[in-house]
Amino acid sequence: MALARHFEARTEQTLNALCRLCAYAGGLVLVSAALITVASVTGRAFLFAGLGPVRGDFELVEMSCAIAIFAFMPWCQLNRGHVTVDVLSNRLPPRAQAVLGALGDLAIAVVSGLILWRLYLGFAEKFPYGSDSFRSAFAMGSKPYYPETTYELEMPVWIPYGLSTLGAVLFFVVSVFTVWRAVNWVIVGEEGEL
Numbered sequence: 273m274a275l276a277r278h279f280e281a282r283t284e285q286t287l288n289a290l291c292r293l294c295a296y297a298g299g300l301v302l303v304s305a306a307l308i309t310v311a312s313v314t315g316r317a318f319l320f321a322g323l324g325p326v327r328g329d330f331e332l333v334e335m336s337c338a339i340a341i342f343a344f345m346p347w348c349q350l351n352r353g354h355v356t357v358d359v360l361s362n363r364l365p366p367r368a369q370a371v372l373g374a375l376g377d378l379a380i381a382v383v384s385g386l387i388l389w390r391l392y393l394g395f396a397e398k399f400p401y402g403s404d405s406f407r408s409a410f411a412m413g414s415k416p417y418y419p420e421t422t423y424e425l426e427m428p429v430w431i432p433y434g435l436s437t438l439g440a441v442l443f444f445v446v447s448v449f450t451v452w453r454a455v456n457w458v459i460v461g462e463e464g465e466l
Contacts (some may be wrong), residue, residue, distance in 0.1 A: 302336065339432055
């Protein structure tokens with residue numbers, strides 16, 4: 273008998289919608305980074321006409337890529353889209369395949385928790401706001417002496433950290449959910465349809 277199968281299905285529907293929305297947002301961010309790159313390269317090509325590169329293009333693309341990666345991770349995990357080597361596991365019985373899948377999901381859940389923890393600490397170190405009681409309640413440590421910004425555009429660094437942390441939170445939640453789903457598949461004896 274599976275563990276709360278009906279609740280699992282409802283949770284999966286909710287996570288599916290959230291992950292899809294997050295992936296679409298990441299796609300928009302990535303497209304904007306590509307457009308910035310095109311505009312910058314085109315501007316460099318037309319220096320003679322008075323155009324030039326987009327100021328701070330490398331900073332914008334760097335931040336956009338980091339945000340997009342963490343926006344895509346939850347969707348990838350929910351659909352088991354990570355790279356797997358299944359040359360031998362495809363020949364195993366269905367329950368053994370489910371056990372291996374559950375172990376893989378468990379490993380990703382542990383790693384996603386580690387990523388979230390470290391990214392949150394980085395965000396807390398960069399975030400220059402909040403009273404001492406607020407910061408201690410959320411284990412953010414002391415305020416930085418000065419708000420860190422990017423070199424050329426002087427954009428606050430905490431913003432991409434914060435957006436990436438939100439993606440990492442959803443990635444961790446989805447990873448924990450996929451462990452639950454995988455345990456149910458092991459109990460049933462085979463992996464279900466994704």
